[in-house]
Amino acid sequence: MTAPLLSVEHVTRRYGPRIGCQDVSFELWPGEVMGIVGESGSGKSTLLSCISGQGDPDEGRVVYDARDLGPVDIREMSEPRRRMLMRTDWAFVHQNPRDGLRMTVSAGANVGERLMAVGARNYANIRAQATDWLGKVEIDEGRVDDRPAAFSGGMQQRLQIARNLVTGPRLVFMDEPTGGLDVSVQARLLDLIRGLVRELGLSAVIVTHDLAVVRLLADRLMVMKDGRRVETGLTDQVLDDPQHPYTQLLVSSVLQA
């Protein structure tokens, strides 16, 4: 714990005259899970795309502590290096599993793709690792040759997670990972993500509008509104003793289960 894994410094992204996100800064330390909450249009997805190397911020820097290079501004990395990083050290779990999976190839090939992308060329090994990961995300190993189109929404999401984690990333970005799933399926997925995060020592940034999700998964919380950060702190502190008017509104708007 000598340096932050990810340092986001004054990141701003505009869409013409409209603000996507403005002057957002935070640090993510190894093993930390940070939640970003806010309503639709609050800029949380824009921010996520900027810090995950998918979109370019107009201003600010995103510094990642790479295994071999040390802290480096991801925009100053060469594109091959950045893409390699995104395939190995990073993972991105999309809200819609169809955005993160290849629907026309089998579950095994979906999991194996990242292995093959980093040079794995032994079919039996690739398949064994893919099968092992299906087990870890609680998908019956007998379904390794089935296409994800034949899976339920929860299974697709778990497959997407396996596909992302197979190369042992250190940093996972998740965009509404439980969105669109039934409550019982959500609980199972949350439990799975939580276990994997701890066992693998992952750091994660989770964007969601669901406060129950961040309470269970995130150590820290950032609340966004109109592209800006309005409040940040320990997750339970922000939810139990919100300071900003908007956070108070957000917390009080949630139905108590």
Place this chain on the structure above:
Amino acid sequence: MTPQDTEYNFAYLDEQTKRMIRRALLKAVAIPGYQVPFASREMPMPYGWGTGGVQVTAATLTPEDTLKVIDQGADDTTNAVSIRKFFQKVAGISVTEKTAEATVIQTRHRIPERDLEAGQILVYQVPIPEPLRFLEPRETETRKMHALAEYGLMHVKLYEDIARHGHIATAYAYPVLVEGRFVMDPSPIPKFDNPKLSNSPALQLFGAGREQRIHAIPPFTRVVSLDFEDHPFERGGADADCAICAASGVYLDEVIVDDAGGRMFVCSDTDHCRERLEAGHRGPMGAPAEGEAA
């Protein structure tokens, strides 16, 4: 050498167009396996009939050249005959069915059995030049993948083959790695022909008319078929000899000969078969006189 009976420019295309194509060809030769965009012209034949190959051939031909055109190994099928006649008419060049005599060979989906020689040019007709298209529909993304040599996806296709069929079932258009750099679709030749792509003394040019791409394998370039350590590339091919000329170790076509399921295997390369017959080789179905092969 100017075509006597037509008003066409030599080899149909105007000189500026041929120069444009030649520049693309030079670039393709300089970067083996790389798909060079070119401004494909409308040709007097439909897409899918070899417009890409025809344009490359037109840009390559000189009046001294001898042209051979094959379609699935045969010189006498519609596509081969019409393209051969086209160039006879618009370029006035001499044509041949003999691989050994040809200086330029335009081919659809085969490489001749006879070893090609230095100085010969093999022009392939290519329907879809992008080997990654199967899994990645975005052209912007596939170009980036080529640029960065990110070829994991190609193995996903082969993985899927093994998972589904127990072996790599891709039998034609089998992807290759050219000179350790670019993954290339060798056009829909049978994978049986893949080994002949590598280290050939001839110049191999590939033209995709509809997709507007040209790529090339210069002479003596290393071309490796992709595979897995535990599922190595296999050439495949029918386990039989040619019924007409008794050739073995060549690519054979299966021919159904009656309504009772009777069949025979014959050389797909008709010139090769004829050459062997002339040399006295005979299979069980080989007529003593010169055969009109299959």
Place this chain on the structure above:
Amino acid sequence: MIELADVTKTFTLHQQGGQVLAVIRGASFRVDPGECVALTGPSGSGKSTVMRMVYGNYLAQAGSIRVAGLELTRAAPREISALRRDRLGYVSQFLRVVPRVPTLEVVAEPLLSLGVARGAAEARAADLLSRLNVPKALWSLSPMTFSGGEQQRVNIARGFAHEYPALLLDEPTASLDPVNRGVVLDLIAEAKARGAAILGIFHDAEARARVCDRSVDVGAFSPRSEAA
């Protein structure tokens, strides 16, 4: 180990026209290692609020709160996370767990997150669950379906799994039968004996008398009583 100096807590209710509720003013006290201190005062006097501030769950508006060497009012979130992981335990009144996680795992989790080997962590968890008379048949089930008393015992086992130098207890004996109440009081006494600084809320006067060395009357920090 735990030291508060002139701590003030107000709530600003932005949803109700920015109304400001003053809850705690001038709270100062300390808890030393090996000592158990009870927070007392009538209902609504702010006992839980003080506890939550000491845990970092509520923000103090002014003053200083030091726990195990960390100044909470100026600490970064991850410093508080680290404090909670290895130095500051909290047994709340209600068990809050992820659905589907088995009881044994719930109790062992604080040790696992400290990097204790799974075998050792589960052995410690099993020991505590046995002492608190949670039937072994329940260990592999999620505590979410348990009765209130069972949930509370799981919660206590979790809170005592790791030997924190500082420990916060919110009504640890509520809803327990006499036998288990005795076990919990023993656990508290053992924690004191190893040098833990304990701050607690005990409505159970008898329990308070048995384990607490002294009391702090939160009513004295009430801004209302001062105004009256």
